[in-house]
Amino acid sequence: MPSPVTIASTTVNPGERGFGYLHIGTLAGGTEVRIPYQVIVGTEDGPTLCLESTMHGWEPMGAEIIRRATQRIDPKTLKGTVLCIPLASPMTIEFGGTIESAGMRVNPVDVLDLNRVWPGKQVNAWLTEQIAYHLWTEIVSKADFIVDMHDGTGACDELPVAFPQAFPSDPAKAIGGGVADGTGADVSDVADRITTEYLDTMKAKIRELSIAWGSQVIWWREKPINPAMLSGQCAINGIVPLVVECGGGGMIDFTIDQGVECTLNILKHLGMMEGELVLPAKQIMVENYVVYRSLTGGFYIQEEGIELGVTLTKGQVIGRVVDPLTSEVRETCTSPVNGMLISRRVRMPINPGGYIAHIADTDSVIWSQENG
Ligand SMILES: [Zn+2]
Structure with missing residues (x-):
């Protein structure tokens, strides 16, 4: 039997689900910055899966996919724990829309992209870095697997597609990106852990997850890990990341239904819920x-x-x-x-x-x- 799970002020017992908000800070005018989350704790042991969406407010449809998918997860029969962050960067969805969407890619408060500042910072840190810090320490770092959801932006619709990030197996070439602008990860302490064996094992797990997601197309992107991105930071810390895109145009349509099945496929694949994977007749993995x-x-x-x-x-x-x-x-x-x-x-x-x-x-x- 799993133990109760506590995230911030919310404690959830096995067989139950709970909702809460991570308090991040307060804006000049008194607006509280807080991030909503859901925790679903199963009645049997199993992996911890994080479902995360909307680091980019112009791509909010993953939030609806997570909402629908989690309504189909019964905590009484779940094995393991599901941690959900459907609206990871709230300011990006609420303010400053462009023609691409009602929301923005960057946080209008500090004009930073949440997906370029991982694992965040607590002090001497911009708001977006503080958001990353709290999400990382209080939720994401507790996961074994994460699905990072994006969409076609408000401008485009989009079929489900998995964008697994692969990387070179040579540790000297595996990590790229940098901290030149003062945000993002310092990776000086991970070099000894990132061996060829580690990289190959992580890459194989990412590939497996990308196939289980069940989109018609999988884009295998082999390039150095950017640890300032959430998927990269996870990959160097033993958390298996899968980046996906699905839906868009701000529309609830058939692509959302497909995204829900894909998301539940991950739970089935990881043995967290019963059921056959719902897969298209043919899946292909492309390099280009x-x-x-x-x-x-x-x-x-x-x-x-x-x-x-x-x-x-x-x-x-x-x-x-x-x-x-x-x-x-x-x-x-x-x-x-x-x-x-x-x-x-x-x-x-x-x-x-x-x-x-x-x-x-x-x-x-x-x-x-x-x-x-
Ligand atoms: Zn995005």
């Missing part, structure tokens, strides 16, 4: 994944038939950015690869650099699986 962004601003007019999941051929027109006054075509957007459309713009207008599409390059498949 195009995040297509516009060169110019205007209105983006999508070609007919460009639905999520469609197959694209290299050079195929997917849409055009037009001058909203004269109808002049400012940019013709074509798929740079043969691939599958994972995300597409649904909100107007678009400014230079705005997200147009995600396309998984199906000529770069390194693994695939047919599910019966």
